[in-house]
Amino acid sequence: MKNQPPGDGSLIRRARVRRAFTFGLVLATAVMTAGTPATTAASPAPGIPDLGPNVTVFDPGMPVGAIQATLDAAHAARVDDEMGTARHAYLFKPGTYGTAEQPLQIKVGYYTEIAGLGASPTDVVINGKVEVYNRCLAAGGTANCLALVNFWRTLSNLSINVTATGQDGCRSSANFWAVSQAVSLRRLDISGGNLSLMDYCTAGPQYASGGFIADSRLPSVTNGSQQQWLTRDSEVAGWSNGVWNQVFSGVVGAPDDAGFPSPPYTTLDATPVSREKPYLYADAQGRYKIRVPAARKDTRGISWANGMTPGRTLPITDFFVAKPSDSAQVINKQLARGKHLLLTPGVYDIARSIEIKRPDTVVLGLGHATLTAVHGSTPLTVADVPGVVVAGVTIDAGPEKSPVLLRVGGKHGPRRSSADNPTTLSDVYFRVGGPHAGSTDIALEVNSDNVLIDHTWVWRADHGVEGFTNTERWNTNIGRNGVVVNGDHVTATGLFVEHFQQYNTVWNGDHGTTILYQNELPYDPPTQADWMNGDVEGWAGYKVGDHVKSHSLHGGGVYVFNQNNPQIHTENGFEVPQTPGVKLHHIMTVNLNAGTIDHVVNGVGDAADMTKGGVPVYIAHYPAP
Numbered sequence: 001m002k003n004q005p006p007g008d009g010s011l012i013r014r015a016r017v018r019r020a021f022t023f024g025l026v027l028a029t030a031v032m033t034a035g036t037p038a039t040t041a042a043s044p045a046p047g048i049p050d051l052g053p054n055v056t057v058f059d060p061g062m063p064v065g066a067i068q069a070t071l072d073a074a075h076a077a078r079v080d081d082e083m084g085t086a087r088h089a090y091l092f093k094p095g096t097y098g099t100a101e102q103p104l105q106i107k108v109g110y111y112t113e114i115a116g117l118g119a120s121p122t123d124v125v126i127n128g129k130v131e132v133y134n135r136c137l138a139a140g141g142t143a144n145c146l147a148l149v150n151f152w153r154t155l156s157n158l159s160i161n162v163t164a165t166g167q168d169g170c171r172s173s174a175n176f177w178a179v180s181q182a183v184s185l186r187r188l189d190i191s192g193g194n195l196s197l198m199d200y201c202t203a204g205p206q207y208a209s210g211g212f213i214a215d216s217r218l219p220s221v222t223n224g225s226q227q228q229w230l231t232r233d234s235e236v237a238g239w240s241n242g243v244w245n246q247v248f249s250g251v252v253g254a255p256d257d258a259g260f261p262s263p264p265y266t267t268l269d270a271t272p273v274s275r276e277k278p279y280l281y282a283d284a285q286g287r288y289k290i291r292v293p294a295a296r297k298d299t300r301g302i303s304w305a306n307g308m309t310p311g312r313t314l315p316i317t318d319f320f321v322a323k324p325s326d327s328a329q330v331i332n333k334q335l336a337r338g339k340h341l342l343l344t345p346g347v348y349d350i351a352r353s354i355e356i357k358r359p360d361t362v363v364l365g366l367g368h369a370t371l372t373a374v375h376g377s378t379p380l381t382v383a384d385v386p387g388v389v390v391a392g393v394t395i396d397a398g399p400e401k402s403p404v405l406l407r408v409g410g411k412h413g414p415r416r417s418s419a420d421n422p423t424t425l426s427d428v429y430f431r432v433g434g435p436h437a438g439s440t441d442i443a444l445e446v447n448s449d450n451v452l453i454d455h456t457w458v459w460r461a462d463h464g465v466e467g468f469t470n471t472e473r474w475n476t477n478i479g480r481n482g483v484v485v486n487g488d489h490v491t492a493t494g495l496f497v498e499h500f501q502q503y504n505t506v507w508n509g510d511h512g513t514t515i516l517y518q519n520e521l522p523y524d525p526p527t528q529a530d531w532m533n534g535d536v537e538g539w540a541g542y543k544v545g546d547h548v549k550s551h552s553l554h555g556g557g558v559y560v561f562n563q564n565n566p567q568i569h570t571e572n573g574f575e576v577p578q579t580p581g582v583k584l585h586h587i588m589t590v591n592l593n594a595g596t597i598d599h600v601v602n603g604v605g606d607a608a609d610m611t612k613g614g615v616p617v618y619i620a621h622y623p624a625p
Contacts, residue, residue: 047287060095078109145204162193198224409448562595
């Protein structure tokens with residue numbers, strides 16, 4: 001399939017056997033020559049924190065070759081480190097990097113954040129590319145090169161002037177961003193060339209399963225083999241083809257969805273509730289600050305078109321800058337003093353909950369900072385207060401079973417929430433198993449009203465290095481539900497939940513909204529008896545509580561790949577109460593060549609069985625108009 005025309009419809013008919021395999025911070029203006037390491041100030045200047053050894057800051061005065069060498073070495077270390085513990089952020093001070101003759105060509109590996117430090121995305125310009133290619137999983141060859149396991153990367157707050165000097169004919173055709181879940185593109189301004197969400201230059205099946213874009217101005221985009229994608233509050237010059245489920249919300253230039261399901265587009269003119277992710281930036285004096293965007297309603301297009309994104313600015317001195325060696329007890333003392341929390345890159349062992357109790361508290365992780373549950377803890381809890389923002393944090397289950405990994409709001413008592421200032425989770429990811437054994441009853445539990453979930457991947461791992469066979473994983477890596485929503489007026493934009501052992505998502509609150517839902521049922525039930533909901537065969541991938549009177553879902557897919565036992569059945573992909581206020585738009589089920597989903601929703605829709613491998617079964621609207 002090398003050099004396959006990106007828009008070829010043949011890309012969309014295939015089975016998806018995925019995931020089968022498993023310099024310190026520069027604190028002052030640095031003077032750097034090729035081959036000479038950056039100098040680091042002896043002590044931080046006012047307003048410039050010590051962000052630890054896993055944050056590297058580049059200055060536009062540094063030679064391009066030296067920056068390139070640093071990033072090349074980082075990519076070589078991280079490109080295959082899917083289950084590793086290294087975390088890193090590479091930040092660019094305002095200015096221009098690379099030239100037409102010597103472009104900066106960045107490749108991004110696992111657990112890596114690339115971000116600009118400007119107040120606007122246009123303050124940092126990269127002449128070159130920032131890319132992710134297919135990962136070749138067959139040792140020494142290209143027989144199994146794909147993007148289905150290209151997880152855990154972040155790119156934000158900068159401009160890319162696509163420059164391909166020195167690249168071959170195929171590589172020069174686009175900026176490639178071939179990724180899958182837990183990868184976000186935010187606050188980008190890309191020009192000078194196309195953006196491709198698949199890698200059609202690397203030999204192999206070229207499958208991809210992302211993804212998420214927000215608050216970005218983009219050129220023509222090639223969707224290619226991407227199975228599902230959400231683009232929110234952005235501008236696009238064009239969009240070519242689709243696979244199963246491409247959703248656009250508040251996007252200027254989005255394609256029309258009148259022909260659904262051919263192509264499989266879902267287009268909302270505006271996003272009902274949005275809040276952009278907080279970002280770190282340097283002011284004119286070089287002092288670090290964090291911009292916290294305001295929540296908005298009925299949004300469309302980029303937030304920075306007319307100046308700085310609306311919101312508030314917090315000095316870095318208002319934050320406790322945590323290191324992985326800091327315990328939850330140390331962090332909680334700082335939160336109790338009124339500090340916000342900045343988590344520098346690394347893996348934090350959390351033996352008791354980090355407790356967010358004050359309204360408007362900001363928790364921002366850099367470089368995929370990861371909280372790992374220890375002794376069955378709940379790593380993070382948020383009180384029933386308005387305006388809390390948690391962003392850029394990954395939460396891992398530990399070997400001892402946790403009741404929940406992140407709880408927002410208490411199960412009982414008053415709900416002090418605000419529709420105008422919702423508690424917001426942005427790029428918050430969850431993992432149960434993978435690098436080590438993990439168990440939890442629930443990954444994410446939302447009890448508060450007026451909560452915004454803006455891009456999450458909630459993953460009970462279908463593969464890993466923890467040493468289990470697929471059958472052993474079913475009995476060892478326990479995860480009952482991925483997401484449980486009990487609060488009212490909760491909105492999710494980009495909800496990816498996979499492989500949990502009962503309902504993957506349970507939505508009990510009223511007036512909920514989901515814009516793009518992606519789910520894979522668990523791969524590993526050993527027998528049908530292990531996959532029974534009472535007398536019902538299997539558990540729906542998306543369950544709306546029986547008492548709910550109002551709920552809407554726009555663009556949803558449930559996939560099945562029962563690799564342990566292809567004879568297993570699941571009765572419905574979606575299960576919802578039959579009431580006029582509960583409405584599902586553009587939903588589907590897909591068979592990935594193992595197992596069967598008998599119906600799309602509530603007994604309606606044909607079976608996604610093994611005669612339809614890779615071919616979606618769609619329902620445009622439920623209930624039918």
